[in-house]
Amino acid sequence: MKIENTMPCSQLPEAPPQTGLQFTVATEEDFDDIMAMSQDIYGGLDYLPTRYQAWLQDTNRIVILARKQGKVIALESTCIIDDGETMLVEGLRVAPQERGKGVAGVLLRFCSQLVKAKYPDVKFCRLTRDDPLGPKDFQKYRLITKQGILLVRFRAEDLKLRLAELGPNVGIPEDRRPSCAPVHLDPSEVHQLFLNSDLMQEVLPNATIVQDWQPFKPLSSNIAILLKKDIDWLVDDPKSPTVTSLCTYPFRVPIGEDWYYLNIDVFGKDLSLAMQQFLSHLRRHTSTLKGNVMCQVFVDPPMWKPLADFCRTTLGVEQVKEYTEQCVVEADVV
Ligand SMILES: CC(C)(COP(=O)(O)OP(=O)(O)OC[C@H]1O[C@@H](n2cnc3c(N)ncnc32)[C@H](O)[C@@H]1OP(=O)(O)O)[C@@H](O)C(=O)NCCC(=O)NCCS
Structure with a gap:
């Protein structure tokens, strides 16, 4: 099971027009923009700076950026594991000024559809969270x-x-x-x-x-x-x-x-x-x-x-x- 992270941006489906977003595959050149957007994350303990280069090389992974007027405003990475049955969602982040507007939800759905189209065998989406989960989350997710x-x-x-x-x-x-x-x-x-x-x-x-x-x-x-x-x-x-x-x-x-x-x-x-x-x-x-x-x-x-x-x-x-x-x-x- 191999996901090519070298997919040209033009091959990504378009974001729903009402969102005003564009989606691109992350590249090395995007590193500084991603770090700029991530500054407040995990009180300086963000693992992404250490992992980013390796993620781009990872054959089972895709890193997607959401842009608004060309500017990077969100990131999600998806990795295929469990013999191709599971997409693992990691690194999700939205620029501070864009939070609370539904961007993460749009990005999550976009990545899920992208993976599903390319890998119809994927059955489950898994993620690890450390924020308190509420009833709305449990409508969507089961606790493993x-x-x-x-x-x-x-x-x-x-x-x-x-x-x-x-x-x-x-x-x-x-x-x-x-x-x-x-x-x-x-x-x-x-x-x-x-x-x-x-x-x-x-x-x-x-x-x-x-x-x-x-x-x-x-x-x-x-x-x-x-x-x-x-x-x-x-x-x-x-x-x-x-x-x-x-x-x-x-x-x-x-x-x-x-x-x-x-x-x-x-x-x-x-x-x-x-x-x-x-x-x-x-x-x-x-x-x-x-x-x-x-x-x-x-x-x-x-x-x-x-x-x-x-x-x-x-x-x-x-x-x-x-x-x-x-x-x-x-x-x-x-
Ligand atoms: C958590 C974060 C990504 C939410 O972004 P947002 O654009 O404000 O979120 P939205 O307005 O789209 O609303 C919440 C949606 O994101 C989902 N969401 C919220 N927190 C999430 C999390 N930690 N992991 C996965 N999904 C999450 C919600 O389930 C909801 O999805 P829905 O639209 O299908 O109901 C954003 O606050 C952020 O970047 N925080 C700092 C980084 C961080 O904590 N990342 C999460 C762990 S990697």
């Missing part, structure tokens, strides 16, 4: 799964020292201490484990691997996509897993000179095992990193509070936000 989002920040050098002081089992009660260290998975082990639905049924929420906001069904084609990314895969026990976690390598965000982002997606319900893997990821990535880190940890909702307390009181890191949720939602493509 949700995770609690813990956002903390720290200086890598400070946390490295703190972790060294605290020792390997900090935060885990003596009677709950895992008997073994978490296991790093290599690519063949990732395939073996994540494609084994019997083993992973109790671990993955609603059979979904949500990695850095992207929800994937555990399918071989999706694992291939995931394995192309720089991710550390951990599990407590590959033969009988209870908790698994995926951690991005630190990547830069434009909030400041030496700011990095670290995303840790944790699946499973055992707090001690989750803490053990969280600490293992932190140890690994603070060992060489210098600078400020924004760390986003996604966990089963009941784990959020104990993990947040632990981060603040024991690790001494700053909690940036109160509890928010990452919701994976799905609609049928009609």
Whole structure:
């Protein structure tokens, strides 16, 4: 399944005339205009600047811009996953002065029709949201799964020292201490484990691997996509897993000179095992990193509070936000 992002603008269908919009396929030259429109997004933690070039090269993806009198005013990217069954919507944004006028809705419908025309096998549209969903959203979408989002920040050098002081089992009660260290998975082990639905049924929420906001069904084609990314895969026990976690390598965000982002997606319900893997990821990535880190940890909702307390009181890191949720939602493509 391949979507060419080199499609000339003239091949895109026209926007409904009453909208006054034009749609074009994004190119490298549009980068500055997109960044100008995105300045306020996610409090400076926008991932798009880091991902944009890769998105344009991505063979399963299309990035569409909405323009008004030639000026870029909105963006949406759509990526085909799940063996061609699902269109994943990402990066949606509308320029601040154009919000609240229905632009996002028009762009979403346009992209959905575009994908449907080119890929009639696409059945579902999925997206991940962190804004509170209301009854109107649930008329349109069904909830696939949700995770609690813990956002903390720290200086890598400070946390490295703190972790060294605290020792390997900090935060885990003596009677709950895992008997073994978490296991790093290599690519063949990732395939073996994540494609084994019997083993992973109790671990993955609603059979979904949500990695850095992207929800994937555990399918071989999706694992291939995931394995192309720089991710550390951990599990407590590959033969009988209870908790698994995926951690991005630190990547830069434009909030400041030496700011990095670290995303840790944790699946499973055992707090001690989750803490053990969280600490293992932190140890690994603070060992060489210098600078400020924004760390986003996604966990089963009941784990959020104990993990947040632990981060603040024991690790001494700053909690940036109160509890928010990452919701994976799905609609049928009609
Ligand atoms: C969220 C945002 C894109 C909405 O743009 P907008 O043009 O003001 O939205 P609209 O006026 O079209 O009205 C809302 C429509 O967008 C949809 N929408 C709103 N927020 C959405 C979101 N986070 N993801 C997907 N769809 C969303 C609504 O369901 C609605 O669709 P409908 O017309 O089919 O009912 C805009 O406020 C924005 O750019 N915010 C900052 C970036 C951001 O938070 N992006 C979302 C996550 S990537």
